[in-house]
Amino acid sequence: MGEASTWRWTLPAGVSAPPVPADNPMTAAKVELGRRLFYDADLSVDGTMSCATCHVQKHAFADSTRTRPGVTDEPGRRNVPGLANVAWFTPLNFADPAATTLEMQAATPVFGTHPVEMGMAGREAEIGRRFGRDSCYQTMFARAFPEDGGRIDFSNVARALASFERTLISHGSAWDRQRLGPEAQAGSALFARDCASCHSGSNFTDLTMHRLGPADPALADQGLFEKTGIDADRGKFRTPSLRNIALTGPWWHDGSAWTLDEAIARHGLTHGAADVAQLIAFLGALSDTEFTQRKSLAMPEDACGKRL
Structure with a gap:
């Protein structure tokens, strides 16, 4: 042909x-x-x-x-x-x-x-x-x-x-090549415990729409609700992929998180500074510079x- x-x-x-x-x-x-x-x-x-x-x-x-x-x-x-x-x-x-x-x-x-x-x-x-x-x-x-x-x-x-x-x-990151440094390896364990329920699979997304925190009808962007009209869908957005996440900032559906530290904090999890540093090291290991x-x-x- x-x-x-x-x-x-x-x-x-x-x-x-x-x-x-x-x-x-x-x-x-x-x-x-x-x-x-x-x-x-x-x-x-x-x-x-x-x-x-x-x-x-x-x-x-x-x-x-x-x-x-x-x-x-x-x-x-x-x-x-x-x-x-x-x-x-x-x-x-x-x-x-x-x-x-x-x-x-x-x-x-x-x-x-x-x-x-x-x-x-x-x-x-x-x-x-x-x-x-x-x-x-x-x-x-x-x-x-x-x-x-x-x-x-x-x-x-x-x-x-x-x-x-x-x-x-994109499949050329340090994570893909199983070359995580010690801090990223520790971050990987934290990620599996606290984040992987939504950021799941090889592309780190369940492709499902979620809301973090209570709905706020006063917000200009109501997310999934704008398509369905279902009140329970207010503020729901699709889980983003985390591949190359360190390269794609600012973050959040409206770009309002200017640092990865802020984006992590918005998830409502309790992490100390050392844990956050380890999570960010893991997220950095998802970058594929060849891509x-x-x-x-x-x-x-x-x-x-x-x-x-």
């Missing part, structure tokens, strides 16, 4: 390939196209914001700000999450159980209005027109989607982006044989 129709996962022993929708099988051509689109600001109304504007590789595809404003400078509501191993996640947003696939989730930043991020609401057809004017994109879409003649529209944009995002795989420098995930330098 050719290189454009195949994809070979590179995964460590014991890690199974992530689920992939039947209507969007992985191919090298889709991943290549999705990578270019991920870094292309033409996905925003004024050409100033790409996916990578908020999801920055050196921050493990998170951000370094509390919340990122969109193209209209409307303040963001929630902190930008890291994307390491996002292919295994569902749901994908902090408080939206309907966002179950990367293909679906792509519409939120592009077309969302609460808040406005990339500002393309009501302009879906413009996406096809913009990329359709580029002869290289014409070639790349044709290679990625031969079954529909290389159609250039948001549906195929989302499928390509999702394919690239499924390659954001943050991997060239195949960076902004592409060329396309169709020409420099970008």
